[in-house]
Amino acid sequence: MMSIKALAESPNLTSVPPTYTIFPNTSPNDQPQPQPQLQIPIIDLSLLTSSDPDQRSKTITELGKACQDWGFFMVINHGVAERLMSEVLEGCRGFFDLSEEEKLVFKGTHVMDTIRYGTSFNASVEKALYWRDYLKVLVPQHHPHHFHFPNNPSGFSEIALEYLKKTREVVKIILEGISKSLELEGNYIYKTLEVNSGLQIFIANLYPPCPQPELAMGLPPHSDHGLLTLLTQNGIGGLQIQHKGNWVNVNPIPNSFLVNTGDHLEYKSVVHRAVVNKNDTRISLAIANGPALDTVVSPVPKLVESHDSHSSAFAGMKYKDYVQLQQSNNLCDKSILDHHQSHNKNMISTKSLAESSNLTSIPPTHITIPNNDQLAVLEHSQELQIPIIDFSLLISSDPDQRSKTIAELGKACQDWGFFMVINHGVTEKLMSEVIEGCRGFFDLSEEEKVEFKGEHVLDPIRYGTSFNALVEKAFYWRDYLKILSNGKYKSVVHRAIVNNNETRISVGIANGPALEAVVSPASKLVESQSPTFVGMKYKDYMQVQQSNNLCVKSIMDSLRI
């Protein structure tokens, strides 16, 4: 892993390496227009706890309006000492200034590790890397005496602990105000979501100067999970929030907190991003405040009762599962909440959609953006005939024929990664029967099929639609029942297209290692050449692959060293 700090400090860096060049859809080309009237709301926290009831209720109204209209606001007079605020930012700077060796001690291996130092967002599933290093520390409040935090630079851990405590007090007051603005009891959110034993996440972001800021991105558009994020920065701007279809630059008042309501407040979760600049190192510190990891978050019953439009808008989901999903996602979609929302609507199988009467056009959810390469499909090209392997020759008694076929098989794996197998000994009758069985299954009533819906990507039986409807922007027109060679052999990117006349049924039997087996390059193959892939448990790989929305071509790419 190359940290962005080390890269940015490399001598003579005048351009951004291609791996950091962002894609046009996330490009900051859509630069914010100066919009002086767009000033994000300022909430004076001291007025929320004022002894004057009029002032309190006026501020509660303002807070409610800020949540509703913006989802982002500045908080002043919050009672956290300026000195503590600058000390914690200095601590962050001190951490990033440690040597790479010292920082890499905190690298971690899993998205749910307590302490993680890293670069980009989730480098293992990203197409392009972001111009950002981070330190993330998960601080669950139900273990107040188990505070794990980097002990370097000295004093950082104590300052962070104090800062986290003070921000919790601010969060409590804001959540009280928000509860009241929703006409709920003051402690409603705090109590229902068990915030006192909730999870705080300490996220320090470092954005070093970038030689070509127009080509890179600090953090791509995303929304935060949890309830409230409190953000501070070292006086250098770079945060942009999406507001009424525009990107708005946020320039906070010094020593204020920038507060944003997260996905779990179900108020508004605001898409925001961080851009980078050419001259200054920017450090931001986000404290995400969420419910306890085991809390199931679902809409407040009272709000579902009174607002029809809110009814069943969101399914309940354990916060832990949500965090895991968000952290494993590659952020190529704006907000996980959107997916979560659509998933909760009754699943419509592709089959029933296709069979609905008068269907002449496909719904917008199923329109996949045409790929540029769509035109490059080669039809019946002579030289592009995928290899045919005669299985009977692989087990032939003639050693020459066997070794010739083995060589062909190896070549097929190396050049194509896909091949046809003939004379395999599986009877035609059995092959057509299994296809007929599948057709019969899909022809069952939706009720009968939905019994096999499953909940989790690793459930033994799953009937579903698309690939992973939970994380996809567009649904694929398909229903499904569904490293060893050190880079020498291929895993081939493939896709299925659809036609307008016939139902196509295919059966894939994926044959994998044991779920607990760690898949890594065969030791013999890495003697002569260094390993190209990191090892990963097959179970974890499957989980990532199945939870992923396939906008990354091949996860293999992400496991490349």
Ligand SMILES: O=C(O)CCC(=O)C(=O)O
């Ligand atoms: O650096 C910033 O301003 C944004 C940071 C952020 O959005 C995050 O850490 O979630």
Ligand SMILES: [Fe+2]
């Ligand atoms: Fe964020």
